[in-house]
Amino acid sequence: MVCEARDAGCFLASIAKTHCKTTEKLAFIAGGETVVHLTGNGKGGRNxxxxxxxxSYISNLPNVAIASVGSDGTDGPTDAAGGYVDSDTYKALEDNGINIYDVLxxxxxxxxxxxxxxxxxxGATGTNVNDVAIVLIDT
Known part of the structure; x- marks a missing residue:
């Protein structure tokens, strides 16, 4: 993945949508480093x-999760290595009065x-190979 982070998120969600009706448990793994073009003053990193x-794209897909993490243990100017979302994330944000599009x-x-x-x-891992993104589909 060498593209805008938001585009990569949409791409991974499309993989989940394409394969979510399967009867098998699946995992898709991608590597690379995405970029973020800053438009705001918030806190976060590319993962x-x-x-x-x-x-928002997987909010109606039960049993789907997407994670992205920096192999060095840091993501942007934060103490997090990356992020994880599942089919409940979008609603949880809405329930807390958070508009995902404003946040992005x-x-x-x-x-x-x-x-x-x-x-x-x-925490710091002592290595820096790449970023790793994972799409998990559970049946």
């Missing part, structure tokens, strides 16, 4: 923004994912 951007416009994925317990915290 958090990738994950959050997928949330402000580049504030960290604070939104914090509300949903969607931050992946690893």
């Amino acid at each position: 958090q923004e990738l994950a959050l951007s997928a949330a 416009q402000d580049n504030d994925a960290y604070n939104a994912l914090k509300v949903t317990d969607g931050l992946i915290m690893t």
Whole structure:
């Protein structure tokens, strides 16, 4: 994945949509480094923004989760390594009065994912291979 983080999130969500009706448990793994063009003053990193951007697209897909993480254990200027969303994330944000599109416009994925317990915290790993994104589909 070498593209805008939001585009990668949409792409991974489309993989989930394509395969969510299967009777098999599936995992799709992607690597690379996405970019974020800052339009706001929020807190977050490319992996958090990738994950959050997928949330609205998988909100009606039960048993689907998408995660993205930096192999070095850091994502942007935050203490998180990345983010995790599932089919409940979008509604959980709405229930807390958070508009996902406003959050993405402000580049504030960290604070939104914090509300949903969607931050992946690893600490420094001592390595830096790439970012890793995962789509999980459970039957």
